[in-house]
Each structure stands twice: as structure tokens, then as C-alpha cells.
Amino acid sequence: MGQLQMNNEQFYKDLIQKTMDEVSQEIINIKATTKPISPDNAIGRLSRMEALNEKSINEASQRNLEMRLLLLNQALKRLKDGEFGECLICEEDISEKRLKVMPEATQCISCASRTS
Numbered sequence: 001m002g003q004l005q006m007n008n009e010q011f012y013k014d015l016i017q018k019t020m021d022e023v024s025q026e027i028i029n030i031k032a033t034t035k036p037i038s039p040d041n042a043i044g045r046l047s048r049m050e051a052l053n054e055k056s057i058n059e060a061s062q063r064n065l066e067m068r069l070l071l072l073n074q075a076l077k078r079l080k081d082g083e084f085g086e087c088l089i090c091e092e093d094i095s096e097k098r099l100k101v102m103p104e105a106t107q108c109i110s111c112a113s114r115t116s
Contacts, residue, residue: 071104
């Protein structure tokens with residue numbers, strides 16, 4: 001872990017936990033919108049198709065949020081292990097700006113842009 005991040009360990013622990021809480025709440029909210037749509041529901045064919053499409057979009061959002069939650073849990077482990085804030089590719093420090101926006105980041109901007 002870089003010196004800059006090491007000095008802010010509690011800050012990042014709190015940030016990761018706060019982000020995890022927010023993501024968990026978003027997952028709960030989305031789960032409420034992904035209930036099965038009954039085929040005999042008399043909402044009309046077009047409305048049913050729209051409802052199915054919205055359900056599909058919400059399920060994809062839920063999967064993305066669940067993946068982010070997993071990555072945040074891994075960031076918490078890296079923080080505990082003293083590996084937080086270090087790029088997994090080049091082993092340089094990940095910028096503090098990036099970590100504040102995306103605490104689950106495992107790559108610096110340079111490496112992330114090369115691998116995407």
C-alpha cells in the first residue's frame with residue numbers, strides 16, 4: 001500500500017463500508033422491481049413487453065451491483081492485508097482521486113485504459 005493510502009486507512013475503510021451499504025440498499029430496491037410478471041396479467045401485450053424489458057434491465061443492474069459489492073469486499077480485504085491502493089498490473093499506487101470515486105479499483109488509470 002502506498003504511503004498516501006496507508007496514512008488514510010481508516011478513511012478508506014469507512015468509504016468502502018459506506019459504499020457497500022449504499023450498494024446493498026440499491027440491490028434491495030432493485031429486487032423489489034424484478035418480481036416475476038405473470039403471463040395471464042391483463043396489462044396488454046405492449047405493456048407486458050415493456051414490463052418484461054424493464055425487468056430484464058433491472059436484473060442486469062442487480063447483477064452489476066452484486067459484482068460491485070463483491071469487489072468492495074475484496075477491497076476491504078486488500079486494505080486489511082496492506083495491499084489496497086496498489087495497481088495489480090504495474091504495482092504503482094492508484095491515484096487517490098480514483099480510489100475516492102471507485103474504492104474497489106484494482107488498476108491505475110493507465111493500466112485500466114490499456115486493458116479495456
